[in-house]
Amino acid sequence: MTKEENEARLAKLQNIVKNLPEKPGSYQYYDKEQTIIYVGKAKNLKARVSSYFHKEVDRFKTKVLVSKIWDITYTVVNTEEDALLLENALIKKYNPRYNVLLKDGKTYPSICMTKEYLPRIFKTRTINKKWGQYFGPYSHIGSMYAMLDIINKLYKPRTCRFPITKEGIAQGKYKPCLEYYIHNCGAPCIGKQSYEDYQENMEQAREILKGHTRELQRMLFYKMQQAAEDLKFEQAQSLKMRYEALENYAAKSEVVSHTINDVDVFTITSDEKNAFINYIHVEQGQVNQSFTFEYKKKLNESDEELLQLGIVEMRERFKSTAKEIILAEELDIQLDGITLTIPQRGDKRKLLDLSIQNGKQYKFDRLKQAEKLNPEQRATRLMKELQTALKLPKMPYHIECFDNSNISGTDAVAGCVVFKAMKPSKKDYRKYNIKTVTGPDDYASMKEVVHRRYTRMMEENTPLPDLIITDGGIGQMHVVREVVVDELKLDIPIAGLAKDDRHRTNELLAGWPAQTVGIDVKSELFRVLTQIQDEVHRYAISFHRDKRSKHALHSELENIRGIGPKTREQLLNSLKSVRKIKEAGLEELISIAGKAKAQIVYDHFHASEENTP
16 A cells, blocks of 8 residues: 555545544444454544544554554444444454454353143253243353253153144053153153143243242242141152252352342453453352353453453343343443442352452463463463563573582582473583582582583583572572672572471572562462472482492492402493392303403402301
């Protein structure tokens, strides 16, 4: 597009904007091919649309959208609610490129009660209102099966698919099936259960599906008492069993006071790219809908904009007619005949907290699922979290950690482990024998190892780490800082992992003077840092153990006169241990060390046997 064409395009659009009415409505943006690329809604069409064309617009995504607009149309409506409804309808119809994307291609099951002479109740994913009344959809399959289970247990609806008619029953066309004989059906098809009794059962089942369990319980309790007064004890017992089963079901389903009736709850949890809107519907204290929608952001939409869209989408999808909506914060919108409530305490606040918890859990689950498919995403997230916590200039891709190991200063060693992208890079691990320190001096040993490590890396021009972690508290950090910052003049951030009295890692230290960094010890990031600490400790201990073992082996062989280091190495490399060298026969030793040396070794270990009478 030439400069002249762009100027002509903008002039045309600005002329349209100037003539927009200052009324509520929906506006639509079109590209060069006359395809709708964005749909919006506004209290004031002129003010809202003109905001896109201000020179001071600093959002990159908005500028990209404006560069694609070639035409604008609009629809005026009476209220902001109508504008919101129209926006939602147009987005679903045209699926514009720059509108928020609802990431939900699933068809969730519903429960159908058919309109047949003898209704059936079953789950289905196909909605055809000609065939019956539908309840749902159910995003949580377990709750749907629990509903079906209580209905089947209490009311035993028929499961056969025969087109049973009144005339067919009168003519005796049907025969009882297995369900009748195993007491899962009352056999209304042959008159064993009356039509009136069956219909009464279906009406009660319908009340359960609507969530009106408390009303049904009161009715059953009244009938039970009536039957007992009329001395109909079998009928009273049957009603009592239904009442208790329903009471048990209601107790499991009810999460708030049953005085709360017909209420919708909406909360939103979002990040830079996505928003998660949780919807809960409560009917007489029972949560009968709980669903989380995921929206993919396109133009840095605010939480308020997305929540308004989500409220319309979910109430339409779940056919909600609730007159009260519970929210966490005030929403700048008026919905006809609906009260918006922001509870601070009580049962309604518990509902709100439950919705927030569901939204956060869904976001967490989605994040975990994405990270399983793309492990690099998890590493990047953890590195960003650590960068933020320690206020590092860049993400700590390359992390190194040191630890010492010795027993009373003997066989002193140290280990350095390297983590890259939050994973061990074992090819970069290094072992160090302490050379300049006498006795058990951990600080001096650490100072020697760190100096050797980074002096060599500087000489070889090897990339230096983004972060150094010490397995210790402020003392170890101070020693490392003396070498890295004061002596070598390197700008490498230093952190320390300190342990409590029970030798458990309990805090992360950083900065100078060192301060405790506020990281939850139960968080994934802290677990990874503890893993780094455990790994360097394991590595240093293993090296120390190996060195002690080899030292013990060598000391016993060193007692044999006439056997030098080369022969000792040959014997240990072949037979692996002193015990096996002792047990080896002369011929085997000759094959390893030669005749003369083998005879010396053999005589050394078998001299006591030869002297035994």
